[in-house]
Amino acid sequence: MPIRIEDATVRIAYVTDTFPPEINGVALTAERALAHLRGAGHAVQLIHPRRPGEASRRDADEWRCGGAPLPLYPGLRVGLATPGVLRALWREHGGLPDLVHVATPGPLGWAALSAARAAGVPASADFRTNFHSYCSHYGLGWLAPVVLGHLKRVHALADLNFVPTAELAGLLTAQGFERLQVLGQGVDAQLFSPTRRDAPLREDWRAGTEHRVMLYVGRLAAEKNVGLALHTFERLSARRPGLRMVVVGDGPMRERLQRQHPSVRFVGMQTGAALARHYASADVFLYPSLTDVFGNVTLEALASGLAVAAFDTGAAARHVRDGVSGCLTPPSLGLAAADAFLDAATRALEASAPGGAMRRQAREATLQAGWPPVLRRFEQQLIQLASASRAVPALALAA
DSSP states (O other): OOOOGGGGEEEEEEOOOTTSSSSSSHHHHHHHHHHHHHTTTTEEEEEEOOOOOOOOOOOSSSEEEEHHHHTTTEEEEEEEEEHHHHHHHHHHTTSOOHHHEEOOSSSHHHHHHHHHHTOOOOOEOOOBBOOOHHHHGGGGGGHHHHHHHHHHOOOOSSEEEEEEHHHHHHHHHHHOOOSSEEOOOOOOTTTOGGGGGOOHHHHHTTTOOOOEEEESSSSSSSSGTHHHHHHHHHHHHHSSSSSSSEEEETTTHHHHHHHHHHHHHEEEOOOOHHHHHHHHSSSEEEOOOBBSSSOHHHHHHHHOOOEEESSSSSSHHHHHBBBBBEEEOOOOHHHHHHHHHHHHHHHHTTTTTEEEEHHHHHHHTTTTTOOHHHHHHHHHHHHHHHSOOOOOOOOHHOO
């Protein structure tokens, strides 16, 4: 009989390389999951790398371990520890946890999963980032099989691997990953809402009621394909004078993109209510990524009532009905991708009048995608995993 959430609490070691104040989808999801688990009465020890200038901490609630800059992402760090150090940490603070959960597959995550396996502690992991698919964007295509092999070895150590979509589960299964559980993602539809539309902000963008504003939100890096969004805007601008484009986010490509696209407004990183105002004050959302496994920003844009143009993958594939709640195009590369994405963006622009049917449907598409049911499912899975007798995976023994 399945254990009911209200009948059990567990001790969890929650391991992640990224956590706020860092701003990215994995960090914000980890923060939300941690708050939910603690709020439900579970004892959760957060384990993550200490950022430069951050005070050290080592107690039952949190350990900030040593770390090193993440290659190609100097603003982020990966944690460094050994399985023995982690087992010693747990002995020091109340003994072994009932469950280890790993949110990121770096050296720290590998050490935590290895420590759990050696101690007979059940373990789970998240697959949230296609790190191997990033390699080609940095001229390191030869490295992709090595990275994929590492990811497979890490996830082979987990009794359960959470993925956000059935599409991703199918792709990973074909690549040899096992014990996959589709969990989904959520969105805060109260924070991200059309009611956040801000007339003064639009005035600052030099956008009157007669203007349409296109928006990109995300890291300004090669793997995000942001150049395609800006190229699409330039092509549409040639047909529709007065079109505006706003870019929210930062990253290694920002300086170059600003030089190449002087008519685009770059506003840097935005969070919380300020980010919600930026979404709601735009009209069309361009999401050109082909590497993200989900893309939380797509849900945020839909919740904000924007006409979304995206490739038919990740969050868009799950939550957008083409021509109804957004505009999709099949994933493709090169010139075919540019033309296909332009078509999707053109259709979204044509349907982007405030209050129009597509924008209403976009909002409706997210009202059943709130965080509470996702987090309750996550919690229930962890409780059931912690309560089950552990069977060591054959792949883990061979790792």
